[in-house]
Amino acid sequence: xxxxxxxxxxxxxxxxxxxxxxxxxxxxxxxxxxxxxxSFKRFSLTIREVYYAGVQSLIIILVSGLFVGMVLGLQxxxxxxxxxSEDSVGVLVALSLVRELGPVVSALLFASRxxxxxxxxxxxxxxxxxxxxxxxxxxxxxxxxxxxxFWGGVISLPLLALLFSAMxxxxxxxxxxxxxxxxxxxxxxxxxxxxxxxxxxxxxxxKSVVFGVAISAIATFEGYxxxxxxxxxxxxxxxxxxxSSLAVLALDLVLTAFMLKGWN
Amino acid sequence: xxxxxxxxxxxxFVLLGFFSFLMLAFKVGNLNLSGNKDTxxxxxxxxxxxxxxxxxxxxxxxxxxxxxxxxxxxxxxYNAEVKIAIDSQFHFPVDTSASILTSGILGEQYVSLxxxxxxxxxxxxxxxxxxxxxxxxxxxIGQFLYNKAQDSSTDKGAAK
Numbered sequence: 001x002x003x004x005x006x007x008x009x010x011x012x013x014x015x016x017x018x019x020x021x022x023x024x025x026x027x028x029x030x031x032x033x034x035x036x037x038x039s040f041k042r043f044s045l046t047i048r049e050v051y052y053a054g055v056q057s058l059i060i061i062l063v064s065g066l067f068v069g070m071v072l073g074l075q076x077x078x079x080x081x082x083x084x085s086e087d088s089v090g091v092l093v094a095l096s097l098v099r100e101l102g103p104v105v106s107a108l109l110f111a112s113r114x115x116x117x118x119x120x121x122x123x124x125x126x127x128x129x130x131x132x133x134x135x136x137x138x139x140x141x142x143x144x145x146x147x148x149x150f151w152g153g154v155i156s157l158p159l160l161a162l163l164f165s166a167m168x169x170x171x172x173x174x175x176x177x178x179x180x181x182x183x184x185x186x187x188x189x190x191x192x193x194x195x196x197x198x199x200x201x202x203x204x205x206x207k208s209v210v211f212g213v214a215i216s217a218i219a220t221f222e223g224y225x226x227x228x229x230x231x232x233x234x235x236x237x238x239x240x241x242x243x244s245s246l247a248v249l250a251l252d253l254v255l256t257a258f259m260l261k262g263w264n
Numbered sequence: 265x266x267x268x269x270x271x272x273x274x275x276x277f278v279l280l281g282f283f284s285f286l287m288l289a290f291k292v293g294n295l296n297l298s299g300n301k302d303t304x305x306x307x308x309x310x311x312x313x314x315x316x317x318x319x320x321x322x323x324x325x326x327x328x329x330x331x332x333x334x335x336x337x338x339x340x341x342y343n344a345e346v347k348i349a350i351d352s353q354f355h356f357p358v359d360t361s362a363s364i365l366t367s368g369i370l371g372e373q374y375v376s377l378x379x380x381x382x383x384x385x386x387x388x389x390x391x392x393x394x395x396x397x398x399x400x401x402x403x404x405i406g407q408f409l410y411n412k413a414q415d416s417s418t419d420k421g422a423a424k
Contacts, residue, residue, distance in 0.1 A: 159281030166284035
């Protein structure tokens with residue numbers, strides 16, 4: 001009986017801690033927005049972060065996109081040919097990429113490639129007291145260090161997701177049309193008649209913007225709040241990847257539910 | 265890294281992202297440059313619309329001439345009111361008939377317009393009088409079975 005009560009207490013305690021942490025990230029996000037003026041005034045700061053978060057993630061995003069598209073082409077063709085509708089493989093590849101896999105997989109890759117790097121960088125700046133040194137020189141680390149990294153992530157992720165989807169469709173085309181021999185005309189025409197610009201492509205972009213905000217906020221928060229030790233920074237980096245991946249998947253469910261039902 | 269090289273790479277990255285957006289919009293999606301073409305709305309009342317959805321194609325002679333704009337239940341006539349947006353470059357006579365057909369056996373449902381012979385054309389807000397709703401497979405099978413049963417009973421009656 002005592003064990004049961006203490007077990008329930010642990011559950012309550014954990015839940016409160018999770019809610020507290022979500023609240024802290026939200027407050028941190030609000031504070032980033034308040035300190036964002038410098039990121040746009042001195043845009044070179046943000047451009048530098050777009051380079052580190054976006055351009056340097058290009059290889060992993062492009063290669064993954066190509067392979068995911070190829071696998072979708074193979075699997076889709078394998079299943080659809082049983083029903084004699086292998087021409088629809090283009091629709092399957094495009095819709096799965098534009099609606100779901102493009103935004104979600106690129107967000108997961110972005111969280112592990114760029115999110116963890118942002119956390120480690122800010123965490124190490126804190127551990128080596130660079131942030132305190134900035135404060136001593138009357139430079140606000142929130143506007144000089146955190147906000148540009150946040151906006152760099154928010155700008156990069158939607159572009160990476162678009163590139164992922166485009167590469168995936170090229171991968172699907174290579175497998176289905178070039179390798180297997182599905183008719184090229186029906187591949188594109190069926191795709192065009194099924195994919196809607198507003199309902200599929202724009203909604204996919206909206207998703208990736210939301211994921212970009214979530215991942216960048218979590219990554220900068222974890223770095224900024226990391227204990228200034230080697231262990232603390234490594235723990236914060238791990239937490240960034242875990243919590244931002246979970247946040248992406250949870251947000252994806254909520255956004256998909258809204259988008260399928262319509263916003264009103 | 266030197267600032268100009270960095271700017272160049274970010275520029276290339278943004279342009280690549282922009283081009284993939286354009287590729288998705290024009291090559292993959294159905295957005296074309298005359299995207300929001302002028303349309304006019306005509307209304308058709310169907311007894312049964314089957315699986316017809318909003319944004320379903322409207323074809324005439326197999327060519328896409330418009331899309332289903334809205335579907336709602338008419339609570340006065342107890343049937344389905346379908347608003348059809350037709351591209352303004354296509355004109356149909358007032359005695360045009362509308363029917364709901366299925367593309368292929370398992371395909372999506374669409375509205376088919378068969379032009380009539382009248383000299384007056386349909387205008388915005390007009391109603392299509394000649395309509396044929398979707399074929400409901402269950403009703404068709406039910407009717408077939410009923411006819412079959414009736415035939416066999418008349419055969420038995422004749423045998424007696």
